[in-house]
Amino acid sequence: MSDAISATLIVLGCGFAAIGGIGTWRFPDVLSRMHAAAKAPTLGLVLVSIGAAIRIDTLLATTTLLLVVILQLLTSPLGAHALSRATRRHLDAEVDDDVDELLADEQSLDDDSA
Amino acid sequence: MNALRLPMLVIWLIVLWALLWGDFGIDNLVAGLVIALIVTVIARPTGVSGYEAAPFRPWWVLVLCGYFLYLLVVSNLSVAREILRPRPQLQRAIIAVPLHAGTDGVVTVVANAITLTPGTLTVDVRSGDETTGRQPVLYVHVLQLDREATLDSIYRIERLAVRAFGTSEQLAAVDAALRERAVGGVQ
Numbered sequence: 001m002s003d004a005i006s007a008t009l010i011v012l013g014c015g016f017a018a019i020g021g022i023g024t025w026r027f028p029d030v031l032s033r034m035h036a037a038a039k040a041p042t043l044g045l046v047l048v049s050i051g052a053a054i055r056i057d058t059l060l061a062t063t064t065l066l067l068v069v070i071l072q073l074l075t076s077p078l079g080a081h082a083l084s085r086a087t088r089r090h091l092d093a094e095v096d097d098d099v100d101e102l103l104a105d106e107q108s109l110d111d112d113s114a
Numbered sequence: 115m116n117a118l119r120l121p122m123l124v125i126w127l128i129v130l131w132a133l134l135w136g137d138f139g140i141d142n143l144v145a146g147l148v149i150a151l152i153v154t155v156i157a158r159p160t161g162v163s164g165y166e167a168a169p170f171r172p173w174w175v176l177v178l179c180g181y182f183l184y185l186l187v188v189s190n191l192s193v194a195r196e197i198l199r200p201r202p203q204l205q206r207a208i209i210a211v212p213l214h215a216g217t218d219g220v221v222t223v224v225a226n227a228i229t230l231t232p233g234t235l236t237v238d239v240r241s242g243d244e245t246t247g248r249q250p251v252l253y254v255h256v257l258q259l260d261r262e263a264t265l266d267s268i269y270r271i272e273r274l275a276v277r278a279f280g281t282s283e284q285l286a287a288v289d290a291a292l293r294e295r296a297v298g299g300v301q
Contacts, residue, residue, distance in 0.1 A: 016190060023197035031255045032206055035193055035235050042230060043190040060136040067133040073186075077229035077236070084237045084255065088208070 006054040013047030016040045030087045038080035045072050122170055124150045174278040178223075181274060185231040192233060196257060205259040208237060211268050212249040214276075214288040221250045223275040228268060233257045269295070 023036025049065040056062075124147070131146035132138050196202050213221060218241060225236040238253040256264055269292055276285050 016194070019194045019197055023193065026197060026202065028204070029206070031208075031235065031237065032204060032257060034255075035233070035257055036197055038229055038235065039186070039190055039193055040197075043186055046186075063133045064136060067130070073230070074226070077226040080229050081225065081236055084235060088237045088253070 002054050002057075006051040009047045009051030009054070013044040013049075013051060016044035016047065018044075020044065031084055034080050034084050034087075038076060042072060042076045045069070120154065122172070123154055127153060169279065169281060171278055174274065178274045178278045181271075182227055182230070185227070185271075189231045189233065193257075204257050207256055207259045209254050209256060209259075209261060209264060211252045211254050211265060213252060213272055214249065214269075214284075214291045217280065217284070219279050220272070220275045220284075221252070223279065224268065224272050225252055227271045227275070228252065228254055231267070231271070234264060234268070265295075 017040065020036050020040030023040060024033045027033045027036055046069050049069050053062045053065045127150035128143060128146040131149055132142060135142055196204070213224060221239065221241065225239060228234045228236045233256055235255040236252055237255045240251040240253075252268070254264065254268070269288075273285075273288055273292065276288050280288075
């Protein structure tokens with residue numbers, strides 16, 4: 001029974017990692033791709049870790065995998081921030097989609113700070 | 115509550131140490147304690163506004179973590195659906211989201227949570243300044259443009275983050291701002 005649960009979780013986790021990869025390939029620009037790259041593999045890793053912890057079933061494995069999950073949840077957004085921030089600053093033209101109103105809004109906030 | 119911050123940090127570092135070694139023996143825990151104390155002295159954050167004064171409420175931290183895990187699952191399902199659609203329906207935009215809570219710590223928590231939750235990604239941040247009353251602003255990239263819904267969900271996270279790490283004055287300020295916002299929405 002626990003084998004079935006852990007197998008299901010691991011396969012699901014791999015599925016999310018794969019979806020993240022597909023999304024990184026399919027989405028149209030850097031920032032949209034970052035959505036796929038930052039979220040899906042994170043949940044994938046969490047699911048695989050839970051599955052592995054159930055399967056291996058020792059305290060040491062469980063605690064190590066717990067650590068993997070916590071550190072992944074803490075650090076994965078940071079990588080995404082760093083990349084998207086660099087993207088926004090250097091490729092402003094690319095992200096000026098169809099939202100003049102919001103961009104104007106953003107500009108006015110920048111003016112406030114000046 | 116303020117007094118809890120340092121002990122919690124030290125305990126977390128000891129647990130981290132023990133987990134990395136995979137050894138919860140008493141000698142290893144003592145070694146961890148020594149390392150944790152050295153680390154907390156050497157690696158004191160400098161120049162982070164509100165760090166010293168920031169409270170730490172364990173119960174609300176747990177609630178925040180639970181809500182966050184729930185959002186992580188929901189967000190992945192929605193992004194997965196978008197990815198697997200034959201033609202993704204994306205309406206991309208960057209939204210400026212002014213936050214109400216001043217401290218860098220709360221802004222950090224909110225920014226990280228946003229990145230891992232549905233359809234939103236923190237792109238940039240303008241930090242706040244309590245002396246001039248300047249609000250911190252997050253620049254958030256969204257896949258589905260719905261300004262109000264995005265703001266609502268981000269403010270919900272902010273409120274929880276303030277409950278976990280903010281002062282009661284900050285909580286009152288956030289509540290007041292959100293009430294005003296709710297009234298504005300009705301008109």
